[in-house]
Amino acid sequence: MNEIVLDKNVSSFQIRKILKGDAVANVITLIAGLVVWEILARWMNSVFIPTPSSVWSATIALIKNGDVDGYTLAAHIKTSLMRIVAGFGLAVALGVPLGLLMGLYPAIYRKSRILLEPIRFIPPIAWIPMAIVLLVGFQRYVFLIWLGGFFPIWINTLVGVGRVNQVHMNVAKVFGAAKFTRIRRVVIPSVMPDILSGMRVGLGMCWMCIVAAEMIGGEAVGVGRLILKYAELLLLPPVVSGMLIIGVVGFFMNEIILVIEKKLFKWRWEVSL
Amino acid sequence: MAEREKIHISRMDKCFGDFKVLNELDFTVAENEFLCVTGPSGCGKTVFLEIVAGLSSPTRGGITMDGEPIDPKKHSIGFVFQQPSCFPWQTLWDDVKFGLDMKGINGEEADTKIRKAIELVGLTGFENYYPHQLSGGMKQRVAIARAFVIDPDLLLLDEPFGHLDAQTRYFMQIEILRIWEQMKKTIIFVTNNIEEAVLLGDRVIVLSSLPASIRDEIPVKVQRPRDPTDGEFLSIRKRITELYEVGK
Numbered sequence: 001m002n003e004i005v006l007d008k009n010v011s012s013f014q015i016r017k018i019l020k021g022d023a024v025a026n027v028i029t030l031i032a033g034l035v036v037w038e039i040l041a042r043w044m045n046s047v048f049i050p051t052p053s054s055v056w057s058a059t060i061a062l063i064k065n066g067d068v069d070g071y072t073l074a075a076h077i078k079t080s081l082m083r084i085v086a087g088f089g090l091a092v093a094l095g096v097p098l099g100l101l102m103g104l105y106p107a108i109y110r111k112s113r114i115l116l117e118p119i120r121f122i123p124p125i126a127w128i129p130m131a132i133v134l135l136v137g138f139q140r141y142v143f144l145i146w147l148g149g150f151f152p153i154w155i156n157t158l159v160g161v162g163r164v165n166q167v168h169m170n171v172a173k174v175f176g177a178a179k180f181t182r183i184r185r186v187v188i189p190s191v192m193p194d195i196l197s198g199m200r201v202g203l204g205m206c207w208m209c210i211v212a213a214e215m216i217g218g219e220a221v222g223v224g225r226l227i228l229k230y231a232e233l234l235l236l237p238p239v240v241s242g243m244l245i246i247g248v249v250g251f252f253m254n255e256i257i258l259v260i261e262k263k264l265f266k267w268r269w270e271v272s273l
Numbered sequence: 274m275a276e277r278e279k280i281h282i283s284r285m286d287k288c289f290g291d292f293k294v295l296n297e298l299d300f301t302v303a304e305n306e307f308l309c310v311t312g313p314s315g316c317g318k319t320v321f322l323e324i325v326a327g328l329s330s331p332t333r334g335g336i337t338m339d340g341e342p343i344d345p346k347k348h349s350i351g352f353v354f355q356q357p358s359c360f361p362w363q364t365l366w367d368d369v370k371f372g373l374d375m376k377g378i379n380g381e382e383a384d385t386k387i388r389k390a391i392e393l394v395g396l397t398g399f400e401n402y403y404p405h406q407l408s409g410g411m412k413q414r415v416a417i418a419r420a421f422v423i424d425p426d427l428l429l430l431d432e433p434f435g436h437l438d439a440q441t442r443y444f445m446q447i448e449i450l451r452i453w454e455q456m457k458k459t460i461i462f463v464t465n466n467i468e469e470a471v472l473l474g475d476r477v478i479v480l481s482s483l484p485a486s487i488r489d490e491i492p493v494k495v496q497r498p499r500d501p502t503d504g505e506f507l508s509i510r511k512r513i514t515e516l517y518e519v520g521k
Contacts, residue, residue, distance in 0.1 A: 167358045174326050174352040175375035175423070176345040185371070189362045267362045267403040 050237040055244070058237035067229060067238070071221050077245060080210055080223040083138065084253075087145025088206045094146075095153030095202070096195055103161020103191075104183065120155070124148045124209045128216050137219070144213040148205035156198025160191035196261050200254060207250050279304040279459045280325070280343075280427065285334035287320055293484040294320050295331070300478060300487065307453055307460045309470035312480030312488075313517055318463045319355065321485065322431050325461065326352050338427060349376070351420030351428040351458075355435055359404040359412050359419075365391070366400040368415055372423040390422035393452055410441035414448070421452065430462045434469070446472060450497065467513045471506060472499050479516045488516050 034052050041051040050058075062073040102109035109116075124147040131140045164187055172182045214224025227242040280302035287295040294317040302308050312318055323329050325336060327345040336343050343350075351372075359368050369390055373383045391397055394414040404412055413433055420428060430449075434442040450473060453460060464470050470477045471493055479488045491512065495505050 167354050167356045168360060170323075170326075170328055170354065171352070171358050171360075171371070171419075172375065173328055174345050174350055175372045176347075177375045178346075181375065185374070186360070189360070192362075265362070267405065 048234070048236055050240045054237040055240045058235075059241045059244075062226075062238060062241060067226055068233070069220050069229070071226075073226075073241075073245065075221055076223045076226045076242075077249060079221045080214065081249065083141040083210055083222070084145060084206050086138070087142045087210070088149045088203060090142065090146045091149030091153055091202055091206070092199060095150045095198070096157050099154045099157025099195075099198075100161060100183075100187070100191070103158045104187070106162070109158065120151045124205070125212045128213060131213070132216070140217060141210065141213050141222075144209045145206045148209035149202035152201040152205060153195070153198040156194045156201070157191060160194030161187060163194075164190040192264060193261075196257060196264070200257055203253055203257065204250065207246055211246065277304040278302075279306070279338065280461075281337045281340075282325075283334050283336070285321075285324065285331045285336065287317070287324060287329075288332045295324075296484040296486040297334070298485070298487060299334075300490065302459055302461060304459055305457045307450075307462065307473060307475045309474030309477045310461060310463045310480065311465060311467060311470040311477060311513065312485060313482045314465045316480050316482050317485040318465070318480065319431055321480075322352075322429050322461065322463050325427075326350055326429055348427065349423055349425045351423060351425035353413070353416045353420050353428075353430045353433040355432045357404075357409070357412055357436075358416050359407075361404050364401050364403055365396060365407070365415055368404075369418045369422050372419055376423055378423075386422050386424075390418040393421065393455070394418045394448065408441075410437050410445065413437065413445065417449070417452070421456065421458075425458065428458045428460045430460065432464050433462075435464075435466075442469075447498075449473065467510055467517075468501055471495075471510050471513070472501060477509075477513060479513055 038052050041049045059073070064072075066072040066075070124144050127144060127147055131144055134140075135143055168186050168190065169182060172186050177185065210222070211224035211227070214222035215228045217225070219225065220229075223242050223246055227239050230236070230238040230242070278301050282298055282300055282302075285295055285298040286293065298321065310318060310321070320329070324331050325343065327343055327350070338348050341347070359365075360371065363371070366387060369387050370383060373379065373386060378386070388397075391400060394417055396411060396414055396418065399407065399411070404415070407415070413436075417430075417433070420430075433449075434445045437445060446469060449462075462470075462473055474493050477491045477493060479491065480486070481488045491509060493509055495503060495509070499506055501507075501510075
C-alpha cells in the first residue's frame with residue numbers, strides 16, 4: 001500500500017528533541033529574567049525593592065532559622081500544601097462526577113443553573129468572611145480552596161460531555177452497548193482531556209484562594225501568612241521569597257498533571273502545551 | 274445467490290416535525306445480497322441507514338431482520354460511518370476489539386478474530402498504532418475491520434469511501450468486494466457515486482430527492498470483476514443517471 005504513516009520512533013524522537021531544545025531555552029530565559037530583575041532593582045535603588053541576592057539570602061534564612069515566629073519555610077509549605085491537596089482533591093472528587101452527571105442529563109443543569117451560575121461568579125475571596133463565621137481551622141481553608149478549584153473542573157467536565165463526538169456514541173450504540181458502557185468506554189475517555197485542563201485551571205485558582213485565606217485566617221503558619229507577616233514589617237525580601245515559593249510549588253504541581261496527561265493521552269501528541 | 278429474505282422494510286416514513294425525509298420505503302434485502310442504495314446528495318440516505326441500524330426510529334412503518342423487529346442489542350449489526358469513527362484514544366487493536374467487548378467476547382477467541390479481521394483489511398503490523406498515526410484510508414479500513422470482527426448478520430456502509438482520494442477509493446472498492454466474497458454477508462451500501470453503486474451491487478436501489486422514495490430497483494447482472502468501460506455496465510450507469518435527472 002502506498003500510504004504515508006507517521007513512524008512512531010520518528011515522532012517520539014522529534015518530541016524529545018523539541019523538549020531538549022526547550023529546556024536549554026528555558027534556562028536562558030530564567031537567567032535573563034534574573035538579570036532584568038537585578039538591573040531594575042539597582043536602577044530603582046530603593047530599600048523596598050528586593051534584589052535577587054537579598055531574596056536568596058532571605059530564603060536561606062527562612063529555611064535555616066524560620067520566620068519571626070520560628071516557623072521554617074518547610075513548615076509553611078507543608079501546611080499550605082496539605083490544605084491545597086485536601087481542597088483541590090475535594091474539588092476534583094465533586095467537580096468531575098457532577099460535571100459528568102449534568103453533562104449526561106443536561107436537564108439537571110438547565111433546571112438548577114439559576115442557583116449554580118451566580119455562585120460560580122462569587123469570588124472565593126468574597127466568601128472569606130462567611131467562612132470565618134461558619135467554619136474553623138483546616139475546614140475553613142479547605143472550603144475556600146475547594147470553592148476556587150471546583151467550578152473550573154465542573155464547568156470543563158460539563159462542557160466536555162456536550163462535545164463528545166456523536167459518531168463515537170453511535171459506534172457504541174450500533175454494537176448494542178448499554179448506557180453505562182457507553183459512558184465508561186466513550187464519554188469518559190472523550191472528556192478526560194477536558195477534565196485535566198479543568199484541573200490545571202482549578203489548581204491555579206486553589207493557590208489564589210489559599211494565599212488570600214491564609215492572609216485573613218488567624219493561624220501563624222502557611223505561605224500566605226508568611227507573606228503577610230513580613231509585609232507588616234515592611235521587609236520585602238522574605239515577602240518575595242514567599243511569592244516565589246508559591247510560584248515554584250504551583251509550577252511543580254502543574255508539571256505533575258502534565259506528566260499524567262502525557263501518560264494518559266499518548267494518543268494526543270499535541271497535549272504537551 | 275440465496276434468495277432467503279433477510280431484511281424487510283415495510284412502508285417506512287420518517288418525518289422531522291413537518292419535514293418529511295423518507296416516503297414509504299418498501300423493499301426487501303436477500304440473505305448475502307450486496308445491495309447498493311444511491312440517490313442525489315441530501316436525499317436522506319444516512320437517515321435511512323440510521324433507522325436500519327436502530328439509531329433512530331421510523332415515524333411510520335417498520336423494519337425486520339429474520340422476521341423480528343431490528344434491535345442492535347439483539348442483532349449483530351456492523352456499521353461503517355461516513356465520518357472518521359476510530360476512537361482516538363485507542364490503538365488499532367483495541368479499536369477493532371471494541372465491538373467484541375460490547376458482545377462479551379474475549380480471551381483467545383477474541384484475539385483470533387481480531388487478528389483475522391486486521392489481516393482481512395491488510396493492516397497486520399499496525400496493531401499498536403493510534404489513529405493519528407494512520408492515513409485516512411487506513412482509518413476507514415480499521416472501521417471496516419471493527420464492523421466485520423463481530424461477524425455481523427448485517428453490514429451497513431454509509432458512503433464509507435466518500436472522503437478518500439480516487440486511488441484509495443478504488444483499492445477500497447476492490448477490497449470490500451474481496452471481503453464480501455470471502456465472508457458472505459448481507460450488505461447495504463449507501464453511496465452517491467453511481468459508478469461505485471454499479472461496480473459493487475447485486476442490485477441498486479435509486480432514491481428520489483426529498484422526500485426520498487424508491488425511484489427504481491435495478492438488478493446488476495454484470496459478471497464480477499466488473500469493468501466500468503463494459504457496455505452493459507455503462508448502460509446501467511446511464512439508466513441510473515437518467516433517473517437522477519428526472520428528479521430535478
